[in-house]
Each structure stands twice: as structure tokens, then as C-alpha cells.
Amino acid sequence: MTVPATAVQPLTRVAVHLGSRRLDVALDASRTLAEVLTAAGVTRTPGLLVIDAGGRALDLTSPLAAQVEDGSLVHVVAPAPRPRGRAARARAAWVARRPDPQPALIGAAGASAAVLGAVELLDPAHRGWVALVAAVVLGVGALLLATARTTAESAATLVAPLLGLAAGVAAVDPAGDADRRLALVAGLVAATGAAAVRFVTTRAQRRGQDLATVLLTAVGVVAGLALAVLLAGLPAVVVAAVLLGLVPFALRLLPVWSLSVPDDQLVDLAHVARTAPSVRGPRPRGLGRVNERQVGRTVDSAERRSDAGVLLVCAVPPVLVPVLLVAALGDTLRGWGAVVLVAGLVVVLSLQPRSARGAVARWAPRVAAALVLVELAAVGGSRLDDGALVAVGCVLLALVAAAVSIALGRGWSSVVASRFGDFVEGLGVVAAMPAALIAADMIETLRRMTS
Template sequence: MISPARSLVGLRLGDRSVDVAVPHGTPVYDVLRATGADLDDPTLTVVDSSGQQVDIYSTTGEHLSDGAVLHVLTRPTAVRVAKGGRRDVHDPTVTRPTTSPWWLGVAGAAAVVVTATVVLGIGRGVAPATDRWILAATLLVAALALAVTPRRPGTAGSLWPTVVAALTGAAAGAATVDTGLAAAAQLLVVAALTGATVATAARWGATRRARDEAADHALILLVVLAGAALVCAGVVLMGLPPVLAAAVLLGAVPLVLRALPSMSVDVPDEQLVDVARVASSAVGVRTPEPEPLGAVNHRMVQRTVHSAERRRDVGTVVVSLVPPLTAPLVLASAEQGGLTGWASLVAVLLVALSLGLQPRTTRGAVVRWAPRVSAGVLLVELGLLGAAVGGPVALVATGTAVGVGLGVAALSLSFGRGWRSVGFSRLADGLEGLSTTLALPVSLVGAGAVEVLRLITSA
């Protein structure tokens, strides 16, 4: 049997030295854990012979050369005596400046302005195709450059490069669309979402090996953008009315928010069960048995939980932005007083009800208030659109929005004073489940899916 590729390195652990063979694909973290290093120490640092810090999570055996020496050190901490004789341990890394680079703010503002300019089609109607493609290529290069820019140590705001890269990629995609085409609006949305997806994918690919929080932000944003792009592209390719894409995205919001917490947790199957003992295949029996991941420690659990919370928070904020953007399209395209008009009204109310009730069992300020703010914006849009259109539907919509808003405000005051009710909790659970289940089909009915199916079947 051919022995697996490995690198022979030396470890300096304080006053002792250990010679180890690191297999290719095995991170330094597992090697340190096997040699008994205290990985729970937050001041632990690993450097090579040149003094360069080594990332113990992303650096694997193939990154190390034979004969290399890794030094395991602990950063010194300053001890200061407070009033009353109490000794406080001060870590210099805690007070390290955590401000984001100033150029990210400038780049974000420029990306927003360029994206708005391109999406609105200012000046592109008379510009030749060559100029549009040059502009698109320039924006795409800028988006990819922002995506692969590493975060400097001691800086915060790892979400900003991802957002700026996505906005610049959206502008690059939108710049490729000619506004003179028949379905220019639909193509522009699809191209913008595709460009943002490409830039976000590049950002995720550049940050995932470092296991930085930027990778968590980019991953959840990539999934949301890719899903929206697929829905919009499918509607365009099948020649369906564009409002169907908005209806699908609007009705799927409660389902996505319900599934987001469980989808955010990423635990390898090898950590939960010994895969080598319970699974075998024709290829698996001929390959070397995989090395077990080892025992679970506090540092590993903490990193996994924090990563899941970051994905959940970013996903909740991004998904909560979808209803205020898609609900006006569904309401404006529906026939007032008909089946589609009433169905679109009910769909918006169902989504608002689900967004208002789901955060009752969540933890964290972001995931509790982002859906509620989105529900409040939905009710405001419903009332404004109803007042602008007029008629009985407008009267019902405005009255319902005001009534639901007053009811939510009254319940919020009651909960703030400590009032609890088992009966109300069960009623809220039933309404939440009903609204989450019915939001998508009712949204499709409001977008005219019944008429589309009738035309398809009769053709």
C-alpha cells in the first residue's frame, strides 16, 4: 500500500520539541491537539522560523515543507492593579483599533451610485454597445478586486467588502443589458442578480479557507442571490409574466426564515457519527480509512456556534429586505376587486403576520427585530397603495393595516409589562404555521398563476 503524502516538521512547545509527520490535508490545529497543546488558550500563537504567523485552521500538511519548525507561543498579557487591589488582566489585542478602512465607505457609496445609474438606464439608451461592455468589464474587474481583497488584521466590518463587491457586480451585470430590448426590465434584473452572485461567489472562495467571518457573510448572501437569480431567470426563460417571480420571492420569505436557523449550522457528519463504520461503498473499501476528527472541545463548539449565528443574522436581514421590494409589484399588477386583487392583499397580510409572529421564539436583537421592521414596512406600503388606488379594496386594506398595527402595538406593550398567556401562545403558533404555509400559494394566485395554468393547459 502506498503511504499517504506527508510533511516532516518540528514543533517547539515551550521547553520540549516534537517531531511529527503531518499528512497532506490535515490542518495544523489537529496536529497541535494531538500533541497536547492548550488550544483553549486565547493567547496561543503559532509562528514559523521566519517569524510569520501560521493560521492553524487553514494551514495543512501540503503547505509545510520538510524540516520546517513551528513555534507554539503565548502572547504576554499586561497585568494592572485596579482600585481596591483587584488585578485585571489586560490583553493588548482587545484594545487594538477595529475601525474599517476608510476606502470601504467611499467604495460603497460609489458602488451604490453606479448601480443606481446603470439600473435606471441613465445615458445607456443612446450609448453604443461597445461603451456598455467596456463599462461592464470595468465594473466586473472592480467587483472581483474587492472580492479577493483580504481583511487586514485588526480591522472590523468584514461584511462591507462583500456588500460592496455584490453591488459592483450587480452594476456590471446590469450594464450589459440594452434598454431597447422587449423584456429589458426582466433581463436587467436577471443580469444584476447574476453579476452580484458571481462577485459574492468570488468573495466566498477567497475567504472560506481562512475560516473568517467574511466567509459566513458571503456564503449566506451567495445562497440568497443565487436563489433569486434562478427564480427570475426561470420566469424569463419560460416566458411567464414577470410578476410571478416577485410572487414566488414574496411567498417564500416565511419558509426561508423558518428554515434559516437549521440551515446555518454546519457540523461535519464525521463529527456526529463514525462514517467509516456505518457507510461503505465499492470505492470506499479501496481507499485509506479517514482519520477521525477527534474529541469535541470548547473552542470548536464556540467557533461553530458563532459562525452559525453570523449566517443566521445576515440571512435574516437579507431575507427581510425581500418583502418590501416585491410586495408593491404584486399589489400593483393585480386586478382591483377581482380574484387576483383580493389574493394579493391576503398574501401580503399573511407574510406580514408570519414576519411578526416568527421572532417570538428567536434569540438576538437582529433576528427579532429585522422581520418585525419588514412587517411594519409591508403594512405601511399596503396602506399607502390602498389610499392611492381607492375603492373598496383600498378601504379594506387601509383598515386592516391600521388594525393589525394597533393590535401588534398593544400586544408589544403587554409583553413588555410581563404578560404571558398559554392560550395566546397556542393561537400565535397556529396563525404563524397557517400564514407560513399559505403565503406562497396565495401569492401565486395573486400574481395570476391560475390564469397562466389555464392558458398552458388549453394551448
């Protein structure tokens, strides 16, 4: 028996993504995308796009079966809402630019300020009212940038102390060596003030405070040390020596200092507090349970502070080692102290990243160690009698460090080698500060002060 076949119209099955929603639709070959969107409750706004899996825009008024195959996936992309207000539209126009010009403009201002400060220090000529006007302009610019609410947070945080440094240097006419030191100390104090204002601003805005905290600490330490050395009448090379001696300790303290966990999260004070004031007063309340979001936010903030601190600390040896070598290599005792200091720095910078986490913490100290070796070979080769031997030793040490780094990167491990590395690293940390003080001729300075 033959049954006559009835005509069945074929259906086209598609999956439509609407943000977090997904609709599985089966429709006739004559249906359009506009009808599908209307049935799904999507408003036809200007700029609305429907694209397939390959990124091709589809026509809303043409039949869907003629544009996609059966079982295809299409995405509905709606335009972002237009910002309300003139300020919001201007901010959106700034953000929409690629690349963002703000970091480049702020960086150019910082570079100009650094060049101006360097020229003021190197040229001993008096400038009178020109330098005073430059100091006022730079100071106002540093204050405005430190308090500004900008999308280029990191650039503003870095450049505001540079503008303050240039303003402080320009405020003092460096006619001689003593005036140059005074101008530099004034610039460092002004940079610390700008960094402090920027820190308060970022804390109030609740964003970008990690870099501001590290920068304020670093600039404050340098300014305080330079001011103390100037008031004590010590040679200027003492500042470079003490900062180089503090580098190994700073690298060891950064991981501990970066991660800050409240005591209430470690100990339940409501149960362990048994002191007399706690009996008379109300019982302390705990912070509650620790959730995954809170832990992730705390760890990310600690990693940002650690990376910023590592970069700042690793920038100190390449900048200050030539200054100390030039001043110390003319004397035998001071020269050996400088060589021991450089050796300790290279050892610490090469071995400390073994247990570090993150690309910045692993590679920034190693790059700094390589630069210090190059500087020792360049400066020591021209100022020491056996400079060729020093250069060859630096090259051999660099080759050994590179071989060890490659072996560690490929997964090589040894308990004996690790213990030996810990011993050598600890020896470098302990010997760094005494060697730095010897290279700065602090023995002779103390003898003169006590005699």
C-alpha cells in the same frame, strides 16, 4: 525602664502590573520607578508609560512615594512593536485611522454602481460604447474587489455583487421592456459570479465566509428564478410573487440551515458502520472530543450566518410588496390574493420572532412587517374602492401586533395563546405561496399555456 526608640524609615507599598504579571513591592521613599522597572527586568523602550489607577502618567525619574500613596496600584504600558516592512507599516497606518475609511469608500462605490444600474434600467436610450466601457470598468472593479484582501471584509462582500450587477445591466442597452428584463437578468447573473468569486476568496482566507455564503445563496436563488421566468416567457411579476411566497419558508429554514454539525460528532461511525464497503476498507476515524472552543466557534459562525440571512430575507417584503400590489390590485381575484399574501407575511413576520434568539432575529422581521402594513395602507388606499377600510384594518392590525409584542417583552406567557399563535403562523406559511401565485395571475397564465 525606658528604651530609646530607633529610627525606622517608612516604606511605600505598591502593586505593579506588568501584563499578566503582578509584583508587590515595598521600597524606600527615595526610590524611583526607573529602579523598580530595572529590578523587574523591564527594558526602557521609547514610549513606555507607567500610569496609576486613575490613568495619570507617572514620572520614572521622580521618587515613587511623592507620586502615589501607600497601597496604590500602577500599570506598566509598553508600546506595540513597530511593523516590519513597507506593506506592514502601510497596513498599520490604515488600521490606526479612526474611523476606518475603507467601508465608507467601498460603500460609496456600491451606491454609485446601484445608481448607475438604476439609471440604465429606467432610461431606455441607447448608450453605445459608453455603456460598454462602463460595463468593462465595473466588471473589472467587481473582480478586483471580490479577490482583494482587505480589512473591510463585510463591505467588500456586499459591494462586489453590486458592481457585478451594474456591469451586467450596463452591458445590455435597455431599449424596451424586454431588453430591460434581459439587462436585469444579465446583471443578476454577473452579481452571482462576483459573489461566487468572493465566496472562494473568503474560504481561502478563512475569514468572512459566513456572510459570503449567505449572500451567494440569496443572489443565486434570485438570479436562477429570474432567468427561469425569462426563458419560460412568464410575466416579470412572477419573480416578485415567488420570492414573497418563499419568505416564510426561508425564515423557518434559516436556523436549521445555519447550524451545521458533522455527522461524525453525533454518531461514532467507527462503531456503528457495518456495511460491506466498511468491512473491506479501513475503519473511519472519529473527529475526537468536542472542546469548548470548537463549540463556541461553531455557534458564533451559525449566529452570524443566521443574522445575515434574516436581514436579507426581511429586506424582500418591503421591496417587492409594492411591485406586486401595483400589478394585482386592479383585478378582483388577483387583488384578494395580494391581500391574503400580505396578511400571511405580516402574520409570519410578527409571530415567528417569538422563539428567535438575538436582537436581529427578533426585531428585523417585526420592522419588515410594519413596513409591509404601511405599504399596503398606502397602495391599497389609492387603488381599492374600499381603500379606507383596508387602511383602518392595517392600523388595527399594527396596534394589536404592538400590544402583543409589548406583552411578550414584559414576560407574559400563555400556553393557549402560544398554540393559537403557532396555528396562525402555520396557516400563514401554507397560504403564502398559493396567494402569491394567484396575485401574479398564474391561473390565467397556465390556462393560456395549456389551451
